Amino acid sequence: MARRGRRAALGAAGASLMLLAALPAAGQTATEPGIAAGDRKSGRDFLAPETRAQQDDLSINPGMLWVEQGEKLWREAAGAGAKACASCHGDPSALKGVAARYPAYDARLQRLLNLEGRIQNCRLEHQRAAPLPYESQALLALTALVAHQSRGLPLNVATKGPARPFLAAGRAMFFTQQGQLSISCAQCHDDNWGKRLRAERISQGQPNGFPTYRLEWQTTGSLHRRLRACFQGVRAEPFAAGSPELVALELYLAARARGLPIETPAVRR
Ligand code: HEC
Ligand code: HEC
Structure with a gap:
């Protein structure tokens, strides 16, 4: 596409994005691009103090409504075998630490x-119940419940062996x-974090707070919903939520965030 046509189509909002694009591109740096372990910062560090307080204080964190809903669903029998999550896994706290290792390769399912x-x-497979669609309230609630059990634990995904091709993708x-x-x-989240893009401050694009309550959404959303918003922000056709492409991208994000504590449910503007 002709550059001129593209610029003309952007308008004022696009112009600030073009400025970002003109900053050094990730591919141009001599050393391995990315953020050194000591410089990794959670999106929490970029929040206004009142939003941060809302995330930290679980008694006012709106995302906790999803965790509580997840606790109810956890105990509800479903499907052909009338089993609940609790029938096999016991208390949700039994899954403490699990979220820190996901995404993970399953050898049986390949x-x-x-x-x-x-x-x-x-x-x-285990409940033989109706599927939970991606981004459904039930799946968000159960995911928030499981991830919340690992709140404070550092992300630590496996990247070797069978995970390797997914990480590369x-x-x-x-x-x-x-x-x-x-x-x-990378041009936004590696090279320009800390800078302003219109009303927002660009963070490092870390995945450690999801599912996240977003004030703009007035609801809790998955990491894939957020990623789709970023694709749309650069006018790209986004992959579907739950698609293998976004799960592979999620693995790279988790590897890039290694050591950051899980903060589910995070609160964002
Ligand atoms: C009939 C028993 C059974 C039921 C019911 C069940 N699971 Fe599981 N779950 C398993 C088994 C077995 C595994 C190990 C992976 C596998 O073989 O599927 C597992 C694995 C998991 C894991 C990953 C654990 C890890 O260490 O990687 C999570 C998270 C999980 N289950 C959540 C749930 C949730 C949430 C529900 C309810 C919606 C649920 N499970 C219902 C048997 C069950
Ligand atoms: C034009 C700049 C831009 C591009 C390109 C971009 N993003 Fe974002 N991204 C943002 C902004 C702005 C936000 C909201 C503020 C923040 O948390 O950084 C955001 C938020 C995020 C978040 C949520 C962080 C949090 O703590 O809640 C993740 C994860 C993320 N982006 C990943 C990505 C990925 C992966 C890509 C590439 C597919 C991408 N972004 C492309 C600007 C961008």
Whole structure:
């Protein structure tokens, strides 16, 4: 596409994005791009004090409504075998630490599963119940419940062995310039974090708070919903929530965030 036409189509909002694009591109740095372990910051660090307080104080954190709903669903029998999550797993706290290792490769299913995918699989295979669609309130609630058990624990996904090709695919996507604006994830979240983009401050794009309550959404959403919003922000056609492409990207994000504490449910503007 002609550059001139593209710029003309952008308008004022697009112009600030083009400025970002003109800053050094990730591919141009001599050393390995990315954020050194000591410089990794949670999205929490970029929040206004009142939003941060809302995240930290669980008695006023709106995302806790989903965790509480998840606790109810956890104990509800469902499907052909009339089993609840609790029938097999006991108390939700038994899954403490699990969220820190996801996405993970499942050798039996020969698939990379994120937490949502794992819960969907338990629902189908172990409960033999109606599927929980991605982004449904029930799946968000159960995912928030399971991830919340690991609140404070550092992300620590496996990236070797069978996870390796998925990591490579996710990484490639992170550095690929996307959409009509032709900007990669890295150009915003590696190269320009801390800067302002219109009303927002760009964070490092870390995945450690999901599912997250977002004030703009007036609801809790998955990481994949957030990723789709970023794809749309650069006018790219986003992959579907739950698609293998986004699960691979999620693995790269989790590897890139290694050591950051899980903060589910996070609160964002
Ligand atoms: C009939 C028993 C059974 C039921 C019911 C069940 N699961 Fe599971 N779950 C398993 C087994 C077995 C595994 C190990 C992976 C596998 O073989 O599927 C597992 C694995 C998991 C894991 C990953 C644990 C890890 O260490 O990686 C999560 C999370 C999970 N289940 C959540 C749920 C949730 C949420 C529900 C309710 C919607 C549920 N499970 C219902 C048997 C069950
Ligand atoms: C034009 C700049 C831009 C691009 C390109 C972009 N994002 Fe974002 N992203 C943002 C902004 C702005 C936000 C909201 C404020 C924040 O948390 O950074 C955001 C939020 C996020 C978040 C949520 C962080 C949190 O703590 O809640 C993640 C994860 C994320 N982006 C990942 C990505 C990925 C992966 C890509 C590439 C597919 C991408 N972004 C592309 C600007 C961008």
